[in-house]
Structure formats: C-alpha cells, structure tokens
Amino acid sequence: MKVEMKLKGNMARSVNPYGCKQEVLNQINYVKAEGDYEGPKKVLVLGASSSYGLASRITAAFGSHADTIGVSFERGPKDESMLGTAGWYNNIFFREFAEQEGLIAKNFIGDAFSLEMKEEVIKYIKESFGGKVDMLVYSLAAPKRTDYKTGITYSSALKPIGQEVSGENINLEKEELFTQVVEPATEEEIEGTVKVMGGEDWEWWIELLKEADCLAEGFKTVLYSYIGPKVTHAFYHDGSLGVAKEQAEESSKRINENIRELNGQSLICVSKAVTTKASVVIPILPKYLICLYKVMKEQGIHETPIMHKDRIFRTMLYGNEANYDEKGRLRPDSWELSDDVQRKVNDLMAQLTPQNFKSDLTEYQLFKKEFFNLNGFEVEGNTINEVDFETLKAMKP
Numbered sequence: 388m389k390v391e392m393k394l395k396g397n398m399a400r401s402v403n404p405y406g407c408k409q410e411v412l413n414q415i416n417y418v419k420a421e422g423d424y425e426g427p428k429k430v431l432v433l434g435a436s437s438s439y440g441l442a443s444r445i446t447a448a449f450g451s452h453a454d455t456i457g458v459s460f461e462r463g464p465k466d467e468s469m470l471g472t473a474g475w476y477n478n479i480f481f482r483e484f485a486e487q488e489g490l491i492a493k494n495f496i497g498d499a500f501s502l503e504m505k506e507e508v509i510k511y512i513k514e515s516f517g518g519k520v521d522m523l524v525y526s527l528a529a530p531k532r533t534d535y536k537t538g539i540t541y542s543s544a545l546k547p548i549g550q551e552v553s554g555e556n557i558n559l560e561k562e563e564l565f566t567q568v569v570e571p572a573t574e575e576e577i578e579g580t581v582k583v584m585g586g587e588d589w590e591w592w593i594e595l596l597k598e599a600d601c602l603a604e605g606f607k608t609v610l611y612s613y614i615g616p617k618v619t620h621a622f623y624h625d626g627s628l629g630v631a632k633e634q635a636e637e638s639s640k641r642i643n644e645n646i647r648e649l650n651g652q653s654l655i656c657v658s659k660a661v662t663t664k665a666s667v668v669i670p671i672l673p674k675y676l677i678c679l680y681k682v683m684k685e686q687g688i689h690e691t692p693i694m695h696k697d698r699i700f701r702t703m704l705y706g707n708e709a710n711y712d713e714k715g716r717l718r719p720d721s722w723e724l725s726d727d728v729q730r731k732v733n734d735l736m737a738q739l740t741p742q743n744f745k746s747d748l749t750e751y752q753l754f755k756k757e758f759f760n761l762n763g764f765e766v767e768g769n770t771i772n773e774v775d776f777e778t779l780k781a782m783k784p
C-alpha cells in the first residue's frame with residue numbers, strides 16, 4: 388500500500404513510518420557528527436515521541452550514551468486508513484537504533500499526567516533502570532489533563548487575554564494565507580491552560596520520584612518554554628499559554644528547593660520557535676516562522692529541533708556556555724531574538740502578500756518540508772513509500 392501526505396488544514400492525516408525511521412536516523416547522525424559530550428546517563432523524557440522531547444532523547448542517547456525512558460501519548464495502527472501517529476513510529480525506531488548501540492530505550496505509551504503512569508515508571512526505574520535518573524526532561528504539549536487528586540479534567544486553550552486578536556496564518560492544505568480571529572480566553576480557559584501546560588504535574592513527578600529515592604545526586608530537570616518576539620506576544624507570551632509558562636517558572640523554583648539536598652538543578656529553558664504539530668496551529672506563528680527561517684538561514688543560524696536541543700545539552704545544560712536571563716532562565720533563544728534578526732524579520736513580514744509568501748522572499752518551502760518531515764514525508768534519504776499493514780501492526784514500541 389502506498390502512503391502519501393494527506394492534510395486537513397494544518398493537521399496531517401497520514402504518516403510514512405519508514406520516513407519517520409529515516410528522520411530519526413538523520414537526527415541521530417546529526418548528533419553523532421557533533422561528537423560525544425559528557426552529559427546525562429539515565430534520562431526520563433516526558434513527551435519523548437516528537438520534536439523537542441524526541442530531540443532531547445536523541446542527543447542524550449547518541450551524544451552522551453544515556454539510557455532513556457520515554458513517555459508519550461501516541462496511537463498505533465488500527466486499519467489501512469489509520470496507520471497511527473508519527474510519534475508511535477518515532478518511539479519504535481528510536482528504541483531499535485538505541486538498542487543497536489547497547490543502550491536501554493524503554494517506551495511507555497499512555498497518560499503522563501496520571502498517577503498510574505508515574506507509578507509504573509517509578510517501578511521500572513527501581514527494578515530495571517538502575518534505581519535512579521539523573522535528568523528529567525519535561526516536554527509535554529497536551530490538549531487536556533485530568534488532575535488525579537480531584538478527578539477534574541482541564542483543557543488548554545491557546546488564546547489571547549482581555550482582547551480579541553486577529554492575524555494571518557498559513558493554511559498548508561490550500562497553501563493560502565488567511566485571517567484568523569481568536570476570541571479572548573475566558574477565566575476558565577486560562578485556568579485550564581495553566582493546569583495543563585503549567586508546572587504542577589512537573590512538580591508532582593519530581594515529588595514522587597524523590598519520595599521513591601529515584602533521583603541521583605546532581606539531578607537536573609528542564610521544562611521548555613517560549614517567549615518569542617512582540618509580534619507573537621498577544622496570543623502566546625501575553626496569552627493563556629504565557630500565563631501557564633509563568634506558573635511553570637514558580638514550579639521550577641519550588642523544585643529547586645525540593646532537590647537542593649541532592650545538589651540538583653531545575654531549569655526553565657526558553658527555546659526557539661520551530662516547526663512542530665503544535666506550533667503550526669498557533670495564529671501568526673507560521674507567517675513569522677517563514678520569515679524567521681529566511682533571516683536565520685541567511686545568517687547561518689537556522690536550527691531544527693535536533694540542532695537546537697543538541698546545542699542546549701552539549702553547550703549549556705552540560706557545557707560551560709549557558710546564558711541565563713535575570714530570572715535565571717536558560718536563553719538559547721537569544722539567536723532568534725537578537726535585535727538584528729528581529730528587525731529583518733519585521734521588515735520581511737511587512738512585505739508579505741497572499742501572492743508572494745510562497746516565493747523565495749521567505750522560507751515557506753523549508754517550513755512546509757519540515758512539517759512534512761514530522762510525519763515521515765519528503766525525508767532526505769528515505770525511498771520507501773509502500774507499507775504493509777500487517778508488518779506495521781506487528782511492530783511494538
């Protein structure tokens with residue numbers, strides 16, 4: 388059966404599992420080409436199956452020879468029209484490649500917010516992972532979370548606060564610019580977003596791991612945040628997600644208190660904007676990205692998630708080139724936010740029209756390719772576009 392990219396707006400409706408395999412391998416090869424570094428050895432990644440979480444797992448495993456546990460929420464193949472999610476296959480092939488190098492690569496598929504998942508992971512760490520982790524990466528991007536202490540389910544909403552905001556977005560299916568109007572978040576939506584995308588669940592993971600004596604001396608943990616430039620502030624930094632990320636900064640402070648006796652460190656890492664399944668549905672962001680990529684590419688500093696996370700791990704989290712801001716947050720997004728880059732991006736955005744946005748004026752084609760790559764399409768080095776359903780069904784994470 389042949390697989391091809393199917394889009395519904397900015398959502399992918401198909402997957403090429405072998406393209407995903409090649410994409411994981413390309414990322415591994417990128418890290419290997421950068422060489423080894425002295426980093427973590429026992430890593431737990433929450434949200435390990437795609438983009439920033441997957442990239443973190445790959446750099447830890449293939450740059451620092453770390454055993455890894457990955458938790459993610461993904462679906463396997465159901466029938467020939469539903470072959471599962473890209474993350475499902477990323478997990479499978481990451482594990483295969485890591486095991487070929489003699490590394491442990493355990494995948495847990497299910498709800499990271501639940502108590503059951505926390506208990507299962509802790510049991511595994513104690514029984515089969517050497518008893519402790521020295522790093523926890525918190526890279527979840529989720530639409531909802533059930534608080535297991537109250538049983539209440541919360542939904543996150545990417546919305547502005549106090550004002551309606553309109554801006555242009557790109558429809559990848561129709562390859563058109565369109566105007567998106569986003570209503571302000573209600574109080575309930577803000578609260579929901581904080582519950583889902585803030586730091587509470589991160590704190591609960593650390594508390595339970597510490598209680599179970601699963602945190603190693605010198606343990607580090609990191610949560611990825613985004614601030615971005617002014618043009619995106621209305622519905623990101625100053626919107627409901629920004630409130631959630633601010634709350635995660637408070638969580639990070641409490642985690643630091645909690646792990647002080649282990650000489651541990653909790654960090655918020657403000658990362659750059661990249662093409663992911665979450666970022667393409669945020670208003671304005673795609674339009675901003677095609678201009679940002681153009682400018683950063685011209686300056687030789689364009690980064691994909693693996694380039695960004697690999698740099699963060701080897702030069703900042705485990706290197707001596709970390710740059711912190713006044714709030715103690717790690718700021719690898721400084722390349723994106725430099726005055727020079729932002730001035731040029733703004734100039735470019737002002738020139739965009741529905742007619743020219745796909746031209747060489749921007750990096751629209753790169754953005755589209757990166758989006759296709761997320762689902763295993765147009766991946767450099769992959770030649771397999773035919774799949775056998777039974778073979779896919781037999782693969783286990």
Ligand code: NAD
Pocket residue numbers: 433434435436437438439440458459460461474497498499500525526527528529530611612613657658659660661662663664665666
């Ligand atoms: P993504 O959608 O590519 O990945 C999200 C991960 O979370 C996946 O592995 C998914 O399976 C997992 N997940 C979702 N719900 C889950 C659940 N209930 N239980 C277990 N796993 C679950 O997202 P991403 O873009 O890599 O974002 C990761 C983090 O990085 C987010 O906190 C995001 O805010 C932050 N960030 C993203 C960008 C960007 O440009 N994409 C920039 C800066 C920071």
